[in-house]
Amino acid sequence: MTRQTIHGTLRPAPWRPATWRHDLLAVAVGISVGATQADAQRPVPTNVATRVALVGATVISATGAAPMHDATVLIEGRRIVSVTPRNATVLPKGTRVIDATGKFITPGLIDANVHLVLMITPEFYVKYEERMADIAVQSAQVALKYGLTTVMDSWGPLDELLKARNRISRGEVVASRVLVAGNIVGLGGPFSPYFMGTYDLRGTDLRYGGWVHPMIQSRINAMWEAGAGPELLAMTPEEVGDTISAYLRKGPDFLKVAVSAHGIGPVEPLMFSTPALVALRRAASDAGKPFQTHTFSLESLREAVAVRPQLLQHPNVMSVPPTTARQRRMLDSLLAEIKRLGIYSAPLMIPLDAQQAVYESWNVEDRRRDPHLAAVIQSRQPGMTRESFAARREALQTWIRSGVKFVIGTDQGPEAAELGPVVWGRMGRRHFEVMEGLQEAGMPAMDIVIAATRHGAEAYGLADSLGTVQAGKVADLLVLDADPSVDVRNLRRIHQVFKAGTLVDRTLLPTVRVLQWDPEAKWPR
Ligand SMILES: [Zn+2]
Numbered sequence: 001m002t003r004q005t006i007h008g009t010l011r012p013a014p015w016r017p018a019t020w021r022h023d024l025l026a027v028a029v030g031i032s033v034g035a036t037q038a039d040a041q042r043p044v045p046t047n048v049a050t051r052v053a054l055v056g057a058t059v060i061s062a063t064g065a066a067p068m069h070d071a072t073v074l075i076e077g078r079r080i081v082s083v084t085p086r087n088a089t090v091l092p093k094g095t096r097v098i099d100a101t102g103k104f105i106t107p108g109l110i111d112a113n114v115h116l117v118l119m120i121t122p123e124f125y126v127k128y129e130e131r132m133a134d135i136a137v138q139s140a141q142v143a144l145k146y147g148l149t150t151v152m153d154s155w156g157p158l159d160e161l162l163k164a165r166n167r168i169s170r171g172e173v174v175a176s177r178v179l180v181a182g183n184i185v186g187l188g189g190p191f192s193p194y195f196m197g198t199y200d201l202r203g204t205d206l207r208y209g210g211w212v213h214p215m216i217q218s219r220i221n222a223m224w225e226a227g228a229g230p231e232l233l234a235m236t237p238e239e240v241g242d243t244i245s246a247y248l249r250k251g252p253d254f255l256k257v258a259v260s261a262h263g264i265g266p267v268e269p270l271m272f273s274t275p276a277l278v279a280l281r282r283a284a285s286d287a288g289k290p291f292q293t294h295t296f297s298l299e300s301l302r303e304a305v306a307v308r309p310q311l312l313q314h315p316n317v318m319s320v321p322p323t324t325a326r327q328r329r330m331l332d333s334l335l336a337e338i339k340r341l342g343i344y345s346a347p348l349m350i351p352l353d354a355q356q357a358v359y360e361s362w363n364v365e366d367r368r369r370d371p372h373l374a375a376v377i378q379s380r381q382p383g384m385t386r387e388s389f390a391a392r393r394e395a396l397q398t399w400i401r402s403g404v405k406f407v408i409g410t411d412q413g414p415e416a417a418e419l420g421p422v423v424w425g426r427m428g429r430r431h432f433e434v435m436e437g438l439q440e441a442g443m444p445a446m447d448i449v450i451a452a453t454r455h456g457a458e459a460y461g462l463a464d465s466l467g468t469v470q471a472g473k474v475a476d477l478l479v480l481d482a483d484p485s486v487d488v489r490n491l492r493r494i495h496q497v498f499k500a501g502t503l504v505d506r507t508l509l510p511t512v513r514v515l516q517w518d519p520e521a522k523w524p525r
Helices: 122-145 158-169 214-225 230-234 237-248 274-287 298-306 325-341 353-361 371-383 386-402 430-440 445-451 454-459 488-492
Strands: 051-059 068-076 079-085 096-099 104-107 109-114 148-153 177-180 255-258 291-294 311-313 344-346 477-480 494-499
Touching (some): 109 311, 122 148, 122 214, 148 454, 274 291, 344 454
């Protein structure tokens, strides 16, 4: 059987150094994001060519066009053949008709930033070292169950994630389509200072307590770093380029580069010199793979924008937010530049009313039976005041108002409940919360739907195949009970999920069950 590959067509303008850059950067790097390694999952094998028509729904195509009422979406095999008004459609003989009257059809959702294997406690890595590919598949299955037909893993153990990705793309398991970055280039693995450094490994810290043999730590770190770890920081730019080209040949679908550090200080320092960053950028471009950045400071964001990535991960999150007039002017000019260049942004740490209400009303006395969860909430409460909430929402609104193109990227991942409460977004739920938080901040519902579908595909060079409900596209679709273009909370009201033309039996998912977590439990549980 032939493998069907999704070809990307994202071809931004040729790279030129930004105006504030040094002459050193006047190196033309042609950006051409071509085919990624991500294969579409084949439909369940059948002997006849499957032809299915969804009839009577309102189609929200995510192209920017107005919703089409009483439409017929005709699917043949993996692809959408046509999207037409019902009364103008003659269905070919033998078409299986699914009545979708009163329903709403959107493209399948895309989460541009997940971690399929991640639960940062030392015990997790020790206990599940042999099960990471299975956990990745389970996470991708939970993702699909909750409407994510494609997810991009931006930090994880490369080989294990590739195994999971390939099992899914070969059709061995039904799960969300997975794209993989592997390491965040330059950072260390889970036991490195970048992720554990500020936590007490002697056993007293809430999240990272415990002691793990150094041999296990380095083994786990190596799974993440996979040849693209901190050793790059000591290399010449030329060596950096060669090393990352070799890394890309291992098969990741995209490259995520740490322009700033992560977790090592009150202000995250820069990681790479400008020439090294340019070498990384060019290597990704030569390999035809999307390039994205990890930044936690204003200056690292400036460095990132200057090499023109396709996507900025969490560009709105800064260890020290811009406060002075000059810093604010810099942010404004960066926002204008991001918009002008058409770079996608995946905002993170989206404030959510429901979560804030929990922080404000949390009463330890009421939660005596759940002391560990109580401890997590209490440890966060000081940083979650009403004032800080308002400040975070206002900062987010600056990004919304700027008109830069958003994708939805959540950082969500699985939970090993026996090792303590999840420390960030829970897989299967967080994408809804992020979209709702954007809506609460004033972003129009239709714009959010587009961010969660078309923009996600575009940011990864997959716009040819994914992201909209249009003839020729892969039939990744959600059938909803209510209209998400008036209220994104309606994206939770999933009636059916189609992936590559196949109706997903959501009741069976996940079929791989290494961990147990409940995406439908009310936050924080
Ligand atoms: Zn990141």
